[in-house]
Amino acid sequence: MNVKKLFKPMLASAVLAIGLAGCGANEKEAEPEKATPAPEKKEEQVVNVYTARHYEADDEVFKKFTEETDIKVNVVKGEAEELIERLKREGKSTEADLFITVDGGVLANAKNNDILQPVKSETIDKNVPEKFRDKDNNWIGMSTRARVIVYAKDRVKPEDLSTYEDLTSDKWKGKVLARSSTNMYNQSLLASFIELNGEKEAEKWSEGIVKNFARQPDGGDRDQAKAIAAGTGDVAIMNTYYVGLMANSAEPEEVKVAEGLGVFFPNQETNGTHVNISGIGLTKHSKHPQNATKLIEYITGKEAQEFLSANNYEFPVNAEAEMPELLKSWGEFKMQELNFDTLGEHNQKAIEIFNKTGWK
Template sequence: MKLSSIFKPILLSATLAIGLAGCGATNQNISATEDGKADVKAGNQEVNIYTARHYEADDAIYQKFTEETGIKVNVVKGEAEELIERLKREGESTQADLFIAVDGGVLANAKQNDILQPVTSDVINENVPENLRDVDNNWIGMATRARIIAYSKEKVSPEELSTYEDLTNEKWRNRLLVRSSTSLYNQSLLASFIELNGEEQAEQWSEGIVNNFARQPDGGDRDQAKAIAAGIGDVAIMNTYYVGLLANSEDPEEVKVAENIGVFFPNQETTGTHVNISGIGLTKHSKNKDNAIKLIEYLTSVEAQEFLSANNYEFPVNSNAQKPELLESWGEFKMQELNFDTLGEHNKKAIEIFNKTGWK
């Protein structure tokens, strides 16, 4: 992925070989000494992150924060559920100051497992609107992505599209592409329908989607877009930021895929388009609380938000941040109005519905 010129591209030059038994995560120190060796002497100003985000743009932002503040950012990357379990296991002995995840349901789960504490900061409250923060400020929104309908510009007119519910219509039989039900993105989408429409309608929707599969779910969101370009299907449910990554890929074939698909925000006349959130929480036993809050303030600043949006094609949570041209070209849209905690509350039921309706 190419990084915007807002920040100088960063090559991560140091890794910390810290054992992660049973976790499968990796440790990185984003700040390094001149000889390329991580400086982790006691007493140094630092902040430690456990993150489920694996993006070069994040690493570059952490480096810029270190350059501006002198505070080192040590990063442990892994799957969100593993990192939550690790935080629970480590308890008061944990070195983690911040936990970052890419789903509102996961953030709710972290809160329910009592591994986070409220954050108090006027700067953060000014940077991030209330609807993109936990009601108790146990986590703060960092970026959002919308789950939209991508469509073949050659075979589908946007006037044919309307709602998620309409995708169950027989006119989409053998034309719909979507990834597996094991995807957290799909689980949270269905969880939002359970919250808004009830379990019965959510199940009917899932069943209707399965009936209209162009093929059995396969691959990630980018693969659904590629399948549209290959003529396997005509419409797909996917996240907006993958369209951005395709459009700005160094692979000309991926750029061509992006050029051939359109972006449609469903349910604009009803409940709004489903949006999920990346969020960052202060761990309950943070040892570097002041530094951690400074980093949250920086990550939600206009400068960092514009960089993240320009390089990872997510929507900024700071309303003063300018979106890149591609995102601006999609226009404004109405998003679902619901408490992100409900995505976690309905996750188990969503998985049950997927299994019942044969969404593999």
């Protein structure tokens, strides 16, 4: 047998087999490896707040929230209108997660400017009654304050008082004190009258108050209280929480002024006392919506609500929260029942009426 002839085909077969095996190995190596799924990115432990509320009590609540959750709260303070314009200008690039302000009209304005988005949370819905939330949950109430009649205890008896409308009667001529018509609290008060009583009655009321002014509007609510103490006037239209702040002030003069004041909730037999609201909205382009929602849940929870009420003398929106003794001492009262959005809807007309009637 010729061994060489037999070996040649065997060698060729072996070479072919090795080549095929090599090709198979190369093909295997060429296959791309399956990518490992990237871990889900955790939300940064921070929440950025734009607020028009400049209260130490709010700062303390933010601090307590951080201590309990390890979520840092960054705060930018400013005037409400400026912050709304800033949010509009910043658009998608904004760092703000929450917008906080006072006044239902301002909250409605923020919603109408499309800088907020609905908040979804069963905890918030439980903490805050529907009447203190936007119908679409674009903002959530955090506290309320009543705009009442404050009077000189030594010159006015509570039984002499009854309604906002009664302040326009002749018996109060030269005795009524109020701050400027440029103040949002007064604008929203008049806007509520427009909603409840119509424009004509609202204008009639403004005319009557102007007629009974003790002096031209000047200063803030504290200044109205001090003017009562000085004998300039006997009654003033004020927010309740200012009386609380003065009664617990570090300044002895303010404490003395508050001691001489009485608080009267008007219109208990008619439409109820005007109440305004502070609220929180989740910004449309929030980068940390989960953390922002957690902060709203915390602020509207029982503990934070009691702290705000005890330190800023506002009424809590959470019914489970206890009020401080001073607020309890004023007694329960009937509130106006209206949609807070209407305060914004009637704001321009309220300004027109003030201008027309000479309320400076």
